[in-house]
């Protein structure tokens with residue numbers, strides 16, 4: 162392939178990847194499988210590692226490329242970022258409208274553009290000549306900090322704009338919006354943070370703020386952040402006339418916004434909200450009030466947190482006349498909702514045992530409605546949290562829906578505490594199997610380590626069948642509990658041995674439901690290697706690590722044999738994760754179960770590594786040491802794609818030792834043995 166055609170292919174790949182990011186993250190309607198997406202990405206990495214000089218700043222491969230910063234740079238906003246004045250009721254919204262009429266004294270006709278008020282953090286994206294060059298926090302409104310390296314990790318934000326040909330590209334385009342986390346993503350993040358024995362975030366907003374403050378973009382990349390645009394900053398080179406036109410523009414430019422997000426796709430919702438428009442143009446104050454009330458009742462069903470609505474004068478010419486008072490525009494107001502809090506009583510504290518055996522205390526409460534939802538329980542996280550808030554059985558508490566599926570206890574109403582009351586201590590034995598719990602040094606969590614604990618087993622099965630794992634959607638949580646209790650399932654592989662006759666013997670199962678269930682089990686048998694790894698529920702092996710493992714090992718047998726050194730040399734896998742993987746695969750019963758899964762019909766789909774065997778690489782073994790111009794993982798993929806083998810230890814049999822900056826003892830050993838030493842550039846030259 163010549164250079165021009167490679168450039169062409171790279172350009173096309175980058176555009177395609179951005180397009181699929183948009184379909185997946187913004188429209189929530191992916192058109193290709195994860196597998197196909199990964200292949201595309203892999204091809205991009207491969208081409209870029211063969212031609213590092215063709216890597217561009219806006220390549221999707223560079224989203225997490227940045228290094229750890231020592232601090233963020235302070236940058237002034239070209240246009241100050243104002244705040245909104247608040248109103249707290251329908252009456253106050255009508256008063257806002259009357260104030261505008263008074264001020265305008267009949268000049269000009271206007272409408273209102275009504276939007277959700279996202280509960281996240283304001284960020285300004287700065288595009289110059291179509292390229293994202295800065296992303297600023299609000300700061301004090303005048304000066305913010307450039308957090309571009311973290312913002313780039315949000316895959317749905319275009320790094321370059323694909324510009325509509327009809328209009329000239331504005332030299333400067335500033336787009337403001339909110340960075341936030343979806344409720345379900347937040348819940349999952351907290352779960353994994355808790356699994357690591359660390360302190361969880363109180364709400365999605367704090368979680369987003371904590372993630373954006375990270376100096377290491379890799380941490381931000383691991384957080385499920387989203388961005389929704391809501392206002393223009395400076396736009397130089399294009400005249401917009403209204404907020405509606407602004408939205409048209411960002412939708413055309415595929416900049417993420419909540420306008421395009423399909424509501425009602427979340428099947429856990431009890432009411433269908435798919436027909437509701439999150440944004441409305443209103444002509445009268447009555448319409449505005451109706452919108453405010455509708456949004457308030459919809460609030461708890463949205464996938465993200467909102468704390469009110471924002472009512473803006475739609476026409477920019479009228480906005481200009483209205484101007485601003487102090488640090489807020491006169492042409493807009495926030496219609497805030499009542500806080501979602503309520504008082505109730507903790508009847509008792511139960512302890513649940515999760516798939517990693519962690520004991521989680523849960524407050525069982527007298528049912529109470531908060532923000533339109535009936536609440537009966539709240540997680541208390543761990544002993545530290547209970548001690549900090551001094552939560553006891555029988556206490557009257559204030560609870561708050563923190564965007565979590567499970568709500569949060571804000572505080573105890575001490576005046577209402579019963580006279581006889583004891584501080585609460587989490588039991589030290591497993592409530593499910595009676596085994597003594599274990600507390601690892603430096604962790605707050607207590608765990609059940611009984612491999613046969615029914616609770617741990619049920620939760621592991623739930624992870625195994627979950628959407629991002631084996632995806633057996635008809636095998637829900639309640640069914641799993643029942644099948645385990647009835648001893649229909651006693652190991653993962655038993656799922657694949659279920660017989661219609663056995664299930665039909667249970668109450669409430671009909672022919673149709675059994676058929677659907679068995680069908681959904683059947684469909685899951687053909688599974689991508691990375692999903693399978695993820696489904697095994699190995700401690701610290703999340704989706705991303707599972708992907709890395711799948712990319713790095715050509716098949717399951719190779720993975721099962723992986724040595725600690727090899728694992729540690731992979732991108733994003735540290736000693737703790739590597740050790741966990743090795744220990745898991747040393748467990749004979751576990752490995753036997755994996756083999757059994759394959760024998761009952763699970764077929765792993767391996768990613769086709771596009772191999773073009775190169776004579777200089779074929780059957781040669783390579784050891785990599787030190788920091789190269791590309792990541793170790795990329796280097797390994799590159800070498801393997803040409804037919805080379807990566808090994809972790811230097812021996813007489815090693816063909817080449819690839820040495821980067823700050824090499825380890827492996828380089829010395831290579832010199833001692835008189836082996837061929839290559840730089841990364843030499844490897845690239847060898848591949849020519």
Ligand code: IVH
Pocket residue numbers: 243244245246276277278279280281282283299339391392471489490493495
């Ligand atoms: S417009 C002049 N629209 O609310 C005001 N802000 O108090 C420009 N926010 O810092 C903001 N959703 O973080 C606007 N649809 C929305 C919003 C929104 C949330 C936040 C934003 C801002 C704060 C203003």
